[in-house]
Amino acid sequence: MTNYNHKYIFWVGAFATAFGVSCSTLKYEQPNAVIPDTFRHGTNDSTAYLTKDMITNKSIANIQYKEFFSDPILIDLIDKGIANNNDLKVAVRQIDIASMAYSQTKWNNVPTANLTLGAASVNRPSDNSLNGMTVGQFLGQKYIADYSTTLSLSWEVDIWGKIKARKEGALAVFLQTQEAAKAVQTRLVSEIARGYYNLLMLDLQIDVTEQNLKLVERTLNMIKVQQGVGLTTSLAVQQQETARDQILATLPALKQTVVAQENILHILVGEVPGPVKRSGSLLGIKEPGYLAVGIPAELLANRPDVKSEELAIRQAFASVKVAKRSLYPSLNITAQGGLNSFEANQWFKVPGSLFGTAMGSLAQPLLNGKRLKTQFKQSEIMLEQSELKFKQTVLNALGEVSNYLTSIEALQKQELITNGLVKRAEESVKTANVMFSNDLATYLDVIVAQNNKLQAELSIANIRKQKLSAYVDLYRSLGGGWQ
Numbered sequence: 001m002t003n004y005n006h007k008y009i010f011w012v013g014a015f016a017t018a019f020g021v022s023c024s025t026l027k028y029e030q031p032n033a034v035i036p037d038t039f040r041h042g043t044n045d046s047t048a049y050l051t052k053d054m055i056t057n058k059s060i061a062n063i064q065y066k067e068f069f070s071d072p073i074l075i076d077l078i079d080k081g082i083a084n085n086n087d088l089k090v091a092v093r094q095i096d097i098a099s100m101a102y103s104q105t106k107w108n109n110v111p112t113a114n115l116t117l118g119a120a121s122v123n124r125p126s127d128n129s130l131n132g133m134t135v136g137q138f139l140g141q142k143y144i145a146d147y148s149t150t151l152s153l154s155w156e157v158d159i160w161g162k163i164k165a166r167k168e169g170a171l172a173v174f175l176q177t178q179e180a181a182k183a184v185q186t187r188l189v190s191e192i193a194r195g196y197y198n199l200l201m202l203d204l205q206i207d208v209t210e211q212n213l214k215l216v217e218r219t220l221n222m223i224k225v226q227q228g229v230g231l232t233t234s235l236a237v238q239q240q241e242t243a244r245d246q247i248l249a250t251l252p253a254l255k256q257t258v259v260a261q262e263n264i265l266h267i268l269v270g271e272v273p274g275p276v277k278r279s280g281s282l283l284g285i286k287e288p289g290y291l292a293v294g295i296p297a298e299l300l301a302n303r304p305d306v307k308s309e310e311l312a313i314r315q316a317f318a319s320v321k322v323a324k325r326s327l328y329p330s331l332n333i334t335a336q337g338g339l340n341s342f343e344a345n346q347w348f349k350v351p352g353s354l355f356g357t358a359m360g361s362l363a364q365p366l367l368n369g370k371r372l373k374t375q376f377k378q379s380e381i382m383l384e385q386s387e388l389k390f391k392q393t394v395l396n397a398l399g400e401v402s403n404y405l406t407s408i409e410a411l412q413k414q415e416l417i418t419n420g421l422v423k424r425a426e427e428s429v430k431t432a433n434v435m436f437s438n439d440l441a442t443y444l445d446v447i448v449a450q451n452n453k454l455q456a457e458l459s460i461a462n463i464r465k466q467k468l469s470a471y472v473d474l475y476r477s478l479g480g481g482w483q
Contacts, residue, residue, distance in 0.1 A: 031387045033394040041405040059294030061302040061478035070286045073279045084270025091181040098174040105167040111155035147347040150338040160325040169318030176311045183304035190476040200282035201465035208457040236443035302479030309390040316383040323376040329364040400477040411467040425453035
């Protein structure tokens with residue numbers, strides 16, 4: 001065997017070994033995140049809130065918002081928001097941009113081609129130069145004219161999978177934009193629902209305030225009658241008038257807040273500000289009857305932000321592969337052909353003016369200021385960063401679900417206690433009025449009883465709204481709302 005054959009076998013073996021190493025050492029694996037078997041729920045002194053069905057049944061993240069919400073007007077608002085919200089439209093258009101970028105990467109394996117339809121140049125060398133004397137001697141003129149029409153082809157052979165890795169990175173970015181749009185839609189659904197429930201709470205607060213205002217007015221009239229017959233003093237009248245005015249002063253602020261909340265809802269659904277229809281009272285809204293939360297591992301598939309961070313890891317991993325394989329030799333093939341002539345009248349004479357060249361080169365980067373190696377090290381660090389962000393996003397998601405589960409449980413207890421307070425406050429007002437009319441209680445007792453009733457009823461409205469909002473936030477934190 002000749003020395004030439006030994007060298008050939010050596011280089012082929014080295015090439016194959018390098019190729020095998022490059023393809024085998026960089027294989028994507030989903031990062032490990034610490035995920036418990038169940039969500040933490042409830043306080044330390046509370047009974048278990050999650051039932052077996054809530055853990056084993058399909059998560060509410062997998063049902064559409066039209067199944068989760070029962071109010072038809074709320075569902076209509078969400079439909080309008082998904083169709084018209086400008087932020088969501090921007091996110092969707094971003095998908096189109098990323099889709100075009102991904103489609104473009106499919107052409108990276110295709111040779112690039114450039115066609116020069118016509119190029120003419122004139123070169124007039126110095127008379128005292130060798131070129132000038134040669135031109136004058138052989139052509140009998142002092143200039144050289146050149147006319148050409150050229151088709152150039154260039155192709156980098158993807159021997160290491162570098163172009164394929166770029167395509168993988170572009171695909172990850174494209175999928176990220178889809179998850180980003182899902183996240184925008186999920187957030188939009190929750191914002192519309194919370195805004196609608198807040199509007200119903202304000203309506204209820206106005207109704208409660210007006211009812212209590214009528215009660216205070218009746219009591220004031222009764223005190224004035226008693227003052228007329230000498231059973232009470234003007235101070236009692238003044239105190240009750242103060243109580244009335246304090247309640248009365250809250251109404252303009254509540255009504256202004258209603259207008260602001262209506263405007264916010266219209267902006268969310270992509271409409272000009274205006275009034276918003278309501279289907280009924282906050283107390284008449286049915287709570288979601290289906291609250292299965294599934295297992296924490298489902299967050300990896302359901303939460304758009306978690307999926308987006310996992311795709312960010314894929315994109316960073318693809319960048320590592322590109323940077324790694326940029327250190328290897330690149331095989332480039334170029335070809336050029338067309339028509340060329342020194343005389344314009346001979347330019348398109350075939351076959352005399354035809355020319356063609358082809359060349360292949362294997363170039364190994366050597367000294368480039370460590371630029372390629374630095375890029376590779378940086379890409380590895382960015383991959384590590386993306387893995388840490390993914391793990392942190394998972395932890396945040398687990399914390400959110402746990403917080404909303406605990407919040408729902410706490411609000412249920414608060415609602416039960418506050419309902420009892422409302423009933424007792426109503427009885428206290430009746431008792432105080434009867435006792436005051438029989439001179440067995442002072443006007444201060446009446447005012448205190450009325451104020452307690454007002455505060456208890458306002459509290460139940462606020463708790464009810466918080467509870468419904470917590471259901472919405474639980475739904476969002478599990479990843480639902482974008483289907």
